[in-house]
Amino acid sequence: METNRYILSILVDNEPGVLSRISGLFSGRGFNIDSLSVAKTADPHVSVVTMVTFCDAHVIEQIKKQLHKLINVITVNDLTQKAYVERELALVKVHAKTDKRAEIMRIVDIFRSRIVDVGSSHFIVEVSGDSGKLNAFVELMKPMGIIEIASTGTIALGRETGK
Amino acid sequence: MKLTGAQILIKMIKAQGVNTIFGYPGGATIDIHDEILKHDDLRHVLVRHEQGAVHMADAYARVRQTTGVALVTSGPGATNAVTGLASAHCDSIPIVVFTGQVPTGLIGNDAFQEVDIVGITRPCTKHNYLVKDPSKLAEIIQEAFFIAGSGRPGPVLVDLPKDIVQAMIDFQMPGPVKMHTYKPNYKPNKKQMTRAVKLIKAARRPVMFAGGGVILSGASKEFTRIAKLTNIPVTASLMGLGAFPGSDPNWLGMLGMHGTYRANMSIGHSDLIFAAGVRFDDRVTGNLEKFAPDAKVIQIDIDPTSIHKNVEVDCPIVGDCKMALADIAALMEKEARENLMTDRDAWLNRINEWKQLTPLKYEQSFDTIKPQYVVKKLHDITQGKAIVTTEVGQNQMWTAQYYHFEAPNHFITSGGLGVMGFGLPAAIGAKAAAPDKTVVCVAGDGSIQMNSQELMTAVAERLDVKIVILNNRYLGMVRQWQELFYDKVYADTNMEAQPDFVKLADAYGAKGFRCDDPAKVTETLETGLNTPGTVIMEFIVEREESVYPMVPAGGAITDMLLV
Numbered sequence: 060m061e062t063n064r065y066i067l068s069i070l071v072d073n074e075p076g077v078l079s080r081i082s083g084l085f086s087g088r089g090f091n092i093d094s095l096s097v098a099k100t101a102d103p104h105v106s107v108v109t110m111v112t113f114c115d116a117h118v119i120e121q122i123k124k125q126l127h128k129l130i131n132v133i134t135v136n137d138l139t140q141k142a143y144v145e146r147e148l149a150l151v152k153v154h155a156k157t158d159k160r161a162e163i164m165r166i167v168d169i170f171r172s173r174i175v176d177v178g179s180s181h182f183i184v185e186v187s188g189d190s191g192k193l194n195a196f197v198e199l200m201k202p203m204g205i206i207e208i209a210s211t212g213t214i215a216l217g218r219e220t221g222k
Numbered sequence: 223m224k225l226t227g228a229q230i231l232i233k234m235i236k237a238q239g240v241n242t243i244f245g246y247p248g249g250a251t252i253d254i255h256d257e258i259l260k261h262d263d264l265r266h267v268l269v270r271h272e273q274g275a276v277h278m279a280d281a282y283a284r285v286r287q288t289t290g291v292a293l294v295t296s297g298p299g300a301t302n303a304v305t306g307l308a309s310a311h312c313d314s315i316p317i318v319v320f321t322g323q324v325p326t327g328l329i330g331n332d333a334f335q336e337v338d339i340v341g342i343t344r345p346c347t348k349h350n351y352l353v354k355d356p357s358k359l360a361e362i363i364q365e366a367f368f369i370a371g372s373g374r375p376g377p378v379l380v381d382l383p384k385d386i387v388q389a390m391i392d393f394q395m396p397g398p399v400k401m402h403t404y405k406p407n408y409k410p411n412k413k414q415m416t417r418a419v420k421l422i423k424a425a426r427r428p429v430m431f432a433g434g435g436v437i438l439s440g441a442s443k444e445f446t447r448i449a450k451l452t453n454i455p456v457t458a459s460l461m462g463l464g465a466f467p468g469s470d471p472n473w474l475g476m477l478g479m480h481g482t483y484r485a486n487m488s489i490g491h492s493d494l495i496f497a498a499g500v501r502f503d504d505r506v507t508g509n510l511e512k513f514a515p516d517a518k519v520i521q522i523d524i525d526p527t528s529i530h531k532n533v534e535v536d537c538p539i540v541g542d543c544k545m546a547l548a549d550i551a552a553l554m555e556k557e558a559r560e561n562l563m564t565d566r567d568a569w570l571n572r573i574n575e576w577k578q579l580t581p582l583k584y585e586q587s588f589d590t591i592k593p594q595y596v597v598k599k600l601h602d603i604t605q606g607k608a609i610v611t612t613e614v615g616q617n618q619m620w621t622a623q624y625y626h627f628e629a630p631n632h633f634i635t636s637g638g639l640g641v642m643g644f645g646l647p648a649a650i651g652a653k654a655a656a657p658d659k660t661v662v663c664v665a666g667d668g669s670i671q672m673n674s675q676e677l678m679t680a681v682a683e684r685l686d687v688k689i690v691i692l693n694n695r696y697l698g699m700v701r702q703w704q705e706l707f708y709d710k711v712y713a714d715t716n717m718e719a720q721p722d723f724v725k726l727a728d729a730y731g732a733k734g735f736r737c738d739d740p741a742k743v744t745e746t747l748e749t750g751l752n753t754p755g756t757v758i759m760e761f762i763v764e765r766e767e768s769v770y771p772m773v774p775a776g777g778a779i780t781d782m783l784l785v
């Protein structure tokens with residue numbers, strides 16, 4: 060079966076240990092995690108886990124059912140089944156020698172990203188978008204010399220009005 | 223009303239209708255044992271090793287069809303309970319295990335006898351809790367029982383720090399459990415059930431297949447009713463034995479690696495498998511690609527993850543087995559009977575040929591006892607009515623094959639995890655649950671040594687169990703694999719160095735009998751079973767007897783080694 064990219068938005072009880080139940084499920088059953096992000100929601104008792112995984116249709120069905128079976132999981136929403144918006148935010152620290160500064164700034168501009176820190180020989184750039192855009196940006200920065208990258212992993216929401 | 227944590231714990235346990243706790247004390251749990259002592263209507267069975275306590279709770283739960291309870295101390299007490307939890311998890315048995323824990327203020331400090339038991343047992347429990355807030359104690363205990371016993375049952379662990387157990391807490395009996403994240407779905411889908419009946423009517427070579435879920439949901443009656451209405455032959459997994467009477471002419475025997483030839487052939491050639499409460503484990507399916515190539519599959523299960531996991535299912539029915547089978551039987555009763563069993567004779571005749579061709583068999587011998595013969599005689603003498611627990615290995619498979627179980631909850635075995643050392647404590651737990659029943663543990667000489675300390679528990683608590691040791695002086699099942707697949711190199715499976723089991727019985731205050739003469743098997747069993755108290759009957763059996771038929775691991779279930 061063919062491998063696809065899936066984004067799951069998982070609402071969970073905001074309790075200690077819940078994340079390890081989820082990550083333990085993935086490691087124990089050999090499911091892949093490409094990225095994972097955890098955040099608060101409007102409800103203080105509920106957190107949202109956004110997870111990206113690459114697998115086939117059979118495996119994603121098991122993943123969804125197994126997640127659902129965890130006592131602390133409230134809902135499992137497969138965003139890739141419908142229209143959704145996804146974003147990832149990265150901070151990229153890149154060498155910015157005098158002769159490269161203009162070029163970096165031009166690329167930053169094209170990507171609608173921002174320079175958030177300027178040092179004597181480096182910039183930190185904040186860039187957000189889907190993972191394709193972020194990858195493209197990183198590729199362009201590589202020749203300049205990337206010092207460090209921090210990124211959030213994918214977060215996403217369905218486009219429909221309800222949850 | 224103000225109560226201590228320990229008082230609340232015992233109150234909540236009693237509110238569940240539990241009358242027995244299997245446990246072992248330690249510094250972290252003294253307060254709880256102190257409280258138990260004050261309750262005449264609550265029995266505490268003092269075990270000799272915590273693993274035993276959890277297996278006892280497991281068997282108690284199966285026999286009484288409620289939730290079993292074990293209580294162990296922090297650190298090593300808790301880690302000793304892990305195997306028991308993992309076994310109950312694999313077999314979906316409802317138990318709640320309470321572990322002592324160091325006081326909340328010390329958690330995370332590598333305190334004496336502190337382990338992160340919640341972390342350790344996360345993957346081998348249905349759910350677990352660390353109680354940190356005394357005001358939540360009652361509610362958590364109630365939730366623990368609710369989770370253990372509902373939906374697909376399973377073990378739940380509750381970790382109790384010592385300061386919580388000692389705290390004075392405002393107590394109110396909590397109302398009914400309400401959990402927004404956990405609502406098991408029992409009600410099967412009507413449309414799917416109507417489809418199932420259609421598929422059954424259209425089938426020419428159907429087989430019904432029962433698993434542990436039929437037994438757990440108390441659905442044997444409904445399952446058997448459908449088998450009768452439709453005249454469909456029946457097989458079962460190891461965990462499903464007893465769901466359908468072993469004496470019924472339509473009983474095919476067990477399915478899978480050591481299933482009967484006719485059960486495996488019937489499934490292999492079927493055009494419809496009507497499965498209830500099974501998970502299509504690899505021991506049952508063999509090579510998945512070659513599993514029942516022509517069969518459509520109807521599968522009833524309370525747990526959606528069991529469906530489409532290993533086998534593609536044409537008609538999934540998510541819900542309680544008992545409800546679904548009752549509803550399907552009701553739908554069938556509206557049909558003309560002949561429509562429910564079109565052309566059945568041809569199919570049954572074919573199955574009968576398989577049966578005639580290769581029945582379960584072993585060669586009688588005049589000088590050496592065959593282990594199968596011992597199990598067969600045990601069946602005859604107890605009229606198939608005993609509760610039988612097993613250890614793991616050949617002894618387990620021979621019991622499954624030759625003790626033709628008639629009723630559910632009479633065969634108690636560690637199916638999914640296959641824990642050597644399960645059988646003896648399980649027999650003790652079963653006896654605590656059903657004091658009027660004859661409880662027999664069929665054991666191997668290797669396995670019995672894994673928890674033989676529980677002989678003391680049986681004797682001290684007067685929980686009389688009868689232990690039949692099939693002594694081949696080998697780790698027989700492993701030896702069998704070595705014989706078949708490892709050029710007969712019997713590396714580390716020789717068990718000739720072993721205790722004198724008759725003296726062992728004696729040392730614990732039990733009775734021991736040994737028998738090495740085929741002519742005296744019946745007599746020894748009769749004497750042993752009729753001797754009051756806990757009894758070991760040791761049978762010196764053919765050393766290199768193997769369990770047949772057998773599907774080599776990874777093979778198709780229809781490719782069986784017959785002898």
Ligand SMILES: Cc1ncc(C[n+]2csc(CCOP(=O)(O)OP(=O)(O)O)c2C)c(N)n1
Pocket residue numbers: 613614615616617618640641642643665666667668669670692694696697698699700
């Ligand atoms: C705790 C544990 N350790 C190891 C095994 C692997 N194992 C499976 S069957 C078996 C042999 C059991 O020997 P015995 O109890 O003498 O039974 P027999 O097969 O000879 O009837 C072993 C070692 C196991 N199932 N459980």
Ligand SMILES: [Mg+2]
Pocket residue numbers: 666667668692693694695696697698717
């Ligand atoms: Mg043996």
